[in-house]
Amino acid sequence: MIMKLTHYSQVELQPVKVEGAAGAHIRWLIAEKDGAPNFALRMFEVEPEGHTPYHKHAWEHEVYCLEGEGMLVFEGNEYPFKAHDSMYIDPDKMHQFKNTGKEKLKFLCIIPHESNYNTEKKEDKPLKKPVNPFAAGKANNC
Secondary structure, three states: OOOOOOOOHHHOEOOOOOOOOEEEEEEEEEHHHOOOOOOOEEEEEEEEEEEEOOOOOOOOOOEEEOOOOEEEEEEOEEEEEOOOEEEEOOOOEEEEEEEOOOEEEEEEEEEEEEEHOOOEEEEOHHHHHHHHOOOOOOOOOO
């Protein structure tokens, strides 16, 4: 059995080194390297006036804001959010997170491992979708 219990402060805070990012950092709280077979749990910390890059990719995000205030830029539209708001970001849609407050913005972001997805859609090879009864919100007995 693989298990991990770690305080977030014990996980390295790394700068987001992607073109278009400013004042954004990431902690890979749980990832493939930890033995997690399907998903990664990441914590982003974005400085005031900072942001993640405006980008898109083949997988979705599930996001939960822990602290601060921000703006979700989604397909050119802006949506304000704050601590304890949750967001779902569709696959293949342009998105960005901006810190609009005076304090650090912290949010959790869950994504499937890239290795669980085909990164290119092809007619003969659709994207793989992990089968999980809990992900559909139909199973509540865990």
